[in-house]
Amino acid sequence: MTEPIVRVSGLTKVFRSYRREEGLAAALKSLVRRVQTEIAAVSDVTFVIEPGEMVGYIGANGAGKSTTIKMLTGILTPTSGEIVCNGFVPDRDRTRYVATIGVVFGQRTQLWWDIAVVESFKLLKEIYGVSDEDYRRRMALFDTVLGINAYLHQPVRKLSLGERMRCDLAASLIHRPPLLFLDEPTIGLDIVAKANVREFLQEINRKEGTTVLLTTHDLSDIETLCRRVIVIDHGRLLFDGPLASLRDRILPVTSVVFDVKRAPEAVELRFNGLQAREIASHRYAVDIDRRAISAASAVKEIVNRFEVTDLMIEEPQIEEVVKRIYREGIA
Amino acid sequence: MNAIAVRPAMSFARIGFLNMLAYRARYYVGVLTYLFNVAVYYFIWRAVFRHSPTVVGMTLPQMITYVAVGWTIRSFYFNEIDRDIAGQVQEGRLAMNLIRPVNFQTVMVFDAAGQSAFRAALFTLPIGIVIALLFPVQPPASIAALLMFLVSAVVSFFLVAALNFLVGLIAIRTKSILGILRAKYLVLEVLSGLIIPTTLFPQPFRSILFASPFPHINYTPAALYLGKVTGAEAGRLLFLQAAWTVLLLGLGQIVWRRSQHRITIQGG
Numbered sequence: 104m105t106e107p108i109v110r111v112s113g114l115t116k117v118f119r120s121y122r123r124e125e126g127l128a129a130a131l132k133s134l135v136r137r138v139q140t141e142i143a144a145v146s147d148v149t150f151v152i153e154p155g156e157m158v159g160y161i162g163a164n165g166a167g168k169s170t171t172i173k174m175l176t177g178i179l180t181p182t183s184g185e186i187v188c189n190g191f192v193p194d195r196d197r198t199r200y201v202a203t204i205g206v207v208f209g210q211r212t213q214l215w216w217d218i219a220v221v222e223s224f225k226l227l228k229e230i231y232g233v234s235d236e237d238y239r240r241r242m243a244l245f246d247t248v249l250g251i252n253a254y255l256h257q258p259v260r261k262l263s264l265g266e267r268m269r270c271d272l273a274a275s276l277i278h279r280p281p282l283l284f285l286d287e288p289t290i291g292l293d294i295v296a297k298a299n300v301r302e303f304l305q306e307i308n309r310k311e312g313t314t315v316l317l318t319t320h321d322l323s324d325i326e327t328l329c330r331r332v333i334v335i336d337h338g339r340l341l342f343d344g345p346l347a348s349l350r351d352r353i354l355p356v357t358s359v360v361f362d363v364k365r366a367p368e369a370v371e372l373r374f375n376g377l378q379a380r381e382i383a384s385h386r387y388a389v390d391i392d393r394r395a396i397s398a399a400s401a402v403k404e405i406v407n408r409f410e411v412t413d414l415m416i417e418e419p420q421i422e423e424v425v426k427r428i429y430r431e432g433i434a
Numbered sequence: 435m436n437a438i439a440v441r442p443a444m445s446f447a448r449i450g451f452l453n454m455l456a457y458r459a460r461y462y463v464g465v466l467t468y469l470f471n472v473a474v475y476y477f478i479w480r481a482v483f484r485h486s487p488t489v490v491g492m493t494l495p496q497m498i499t500y501v502a503v504g505w506t507i508r509s510f511y512f513n514e515i516d517r518d519i520a521g522q523v524q525e526g527r528l529a530m531n532l533i534r535p536v537n538f539q540t541v542m543v544f545d546a547a548g549q550s551a552f553r554a555a556l557f558t559l560p561i562g563i564v565i566a567l568l569f570p571v572q573p574p575a576s577i578a579a580l581l582m583f584l585v586s587a588v589v590s591f592f593l594v595a596a597l598n599f600l601v602g603l604i605a606i607r608t609k610s611i612l613g614i615l616r617a618k619y620l621v622l623e624v625l626s627g628l629i630i631p632t633t634l635f636p637q638p639f640r641s642i643l644f645a646s647p648f649p650h651i652n653y654t655p656a657a658l659y660l661g662k663v664t665g666a667e668a669g670r671l672l673f674l675q676a677a678w679t680v681l682l683l684g685l686g687q688i689v690w691r692r693s694q695h696r697i698t699i700q701g702g
Contacts, residue, residue, distance in 0.1 A: 118698060173529065176532075176533055177532065177533075178529050178532045178533065178697065179697065179698070180694065180695035180697075194694070194695070197532065197694075198535050198536070198537065199535065200535075201532070201533050201534060201535045202535035204533075206533040208529065208530075211526065211527065211529070211530060212530075213530045213533065213534075215449055215452075217452075218449065218452045222448075222449065222452060223449075225445070226445045226446070226448070226449055227534075229444075229445040230445065230534055230535065230536055231535065
């Protein structure tokens with residue numbers, strides 16, 4: 104058994120802030136005494152990641168994804184709990200630790216805004232002490248997969264979001280880090296750019312064994328990249344496991360969609376504990392819980408009762424799964 | 435304490451230099467501002483000297499030179515590390531400096547050094563020449579005075595950088611330091627000896643001031659240029675200037691280390 108590359112236990116981050124009351128009197132009072140409020144952005148999160156894994160870290164807005172990433176990258180100090188990444192405690196050994204990781208925040212750039220991209224790369228080369236030879240090889244790889252040479256001589260502010268993201272990804276990997284953190288790496292990108300970014304990540308993971316932890320709102324990122332997902336909500340860990348079992352656990356529901364010649368009466372729509380709902384004219388859907396009834400017997404039931412002209416079975420989409428988690432939590 | 439890695443540090447200086455090239459309008463406005471300031475103080479001092487031939491042991495040409503030298507080196511040592519850090523805190527860009535394996539103070543100081551190197555060549559030098567042509571400025575008192583002045587002006591940069599770094603760190607706690615920045619500019623211009631020579635202050639205020647780092651920003655290099663201080667006294671001032679710089683840079687490291695756990699990155 105290899106040593107995990109990321110080990111997080113009991114991780115908690117509490118933000119303290121001062122409540123601002125309305126009105127002049129309250130404002131004056133706050134000069135003397137301020138009301139402190141505490142918000143636990145992340146509470147008691149525990150997981151480990153093995154080398155070479157690609158893990159999706161998902162949750163609704165404000166669930167605590169970014170806060171977790173910021174603690175894992177040494178930017179924020181945990182209120183309590185422990186983190187060990189690459190053998191370092193991130194906030195304690197920050198300077199040495201960050202030399203061994205790559206980080207991309209989709210909403211920001213780590214490149215210098217007003218100067219040519221290539222100057223940023225040259226600076227990063229010096230910071231990480233990359234040799235001339237390695238640098239050349241690295242840049243060649245980035246150009247083959249990401250095609251960055253086309254805009255190396257432009258300042259970052261003149262790049263499109265997709266171009267900028269490609270450069271940022273390249274920048275985060277210039278020193279061949281074994282561990283890569285991505286916070287919303289595909290946010291705002293068009294389909295082509297997204298596909299390009301995903302391909303690149305797959306290639307880096309396959310060829311260099313780079314371990315990747317990524318947060319995203321785009322679940323097709325997760326579906327193409329990650330076999331394992333961690334779901335957090337309101338700062339708490341809800342689920343940690345394979346994507347498929349998340350789907351089974353949350354939505355063990357398959358829909359049978361069928362078309363009919365003659366529209367049935369409302370009373371006919373409820374049968375044997377199943378409920379058909381109209382989704383279009385002459386088209387109905389029945390959601391079945393496969394723990395209770397098999398898809399085959401549900402189809403038989405439907406065919407017996409209605410004059411079916413067409414029928415299809417739909418597996419739940421991961422989007423649906425996650426929407427349901429965000430809405431209802433995990434039972 | 436982290437040893438400063440020279441190559442990355444110089445790379446940050448290079449970035450600072452390149453950044454300065456990005457905005458031209460600011461450059462031209464800057465030149466005019468300095469000329470205007472020197473002109474204003476030139477006329478003020480001329481009026482003052484109408485009533486007495488010397489003020490605190492300085493003649494009118496010396497005082498004009500003091501003002502001109504002061505503003506000229508200000509164009510070099512000036513930096514906005516504090517405003518920069520405050521902006522990083524407010525916009526959450528600070529995170530980007532934290533994910534790099536380089537000491538934050540090194541990054542900020544050398545980035546500013548690159549900007550100052552740019553200023554020295556393309557800003558301070560032309561300003562100095564234009565001022566020398568427009569106003570009756572005296573040459574340095576001696577070769578030794580000139581050399582000591584140059585060294586002192588460079589140390590001034592690091593002294594101001596160390597101070598501004600500390601001021602910038604306040605933003606980590608308070609988020610906004612706009613008020614502090616405005617106050618700092620006013621106070622520093624007076625206390626550094628830029629607007630009036632520090633020796634003009636009455637006792638005991640003058641002694642208190644000379645026990646602080648502030649006069650070393652502007653008074654010390656200007657006095658060295660004029661030859662107002664020489665020999666052992668010059669050495670003492672240079673030593674004090676350097677000692678304050680090292681002390682404040684060290685203090686910056688300590689405060690930075692203590693502030694880090696208070697960082698909250700806004701947004702994202």
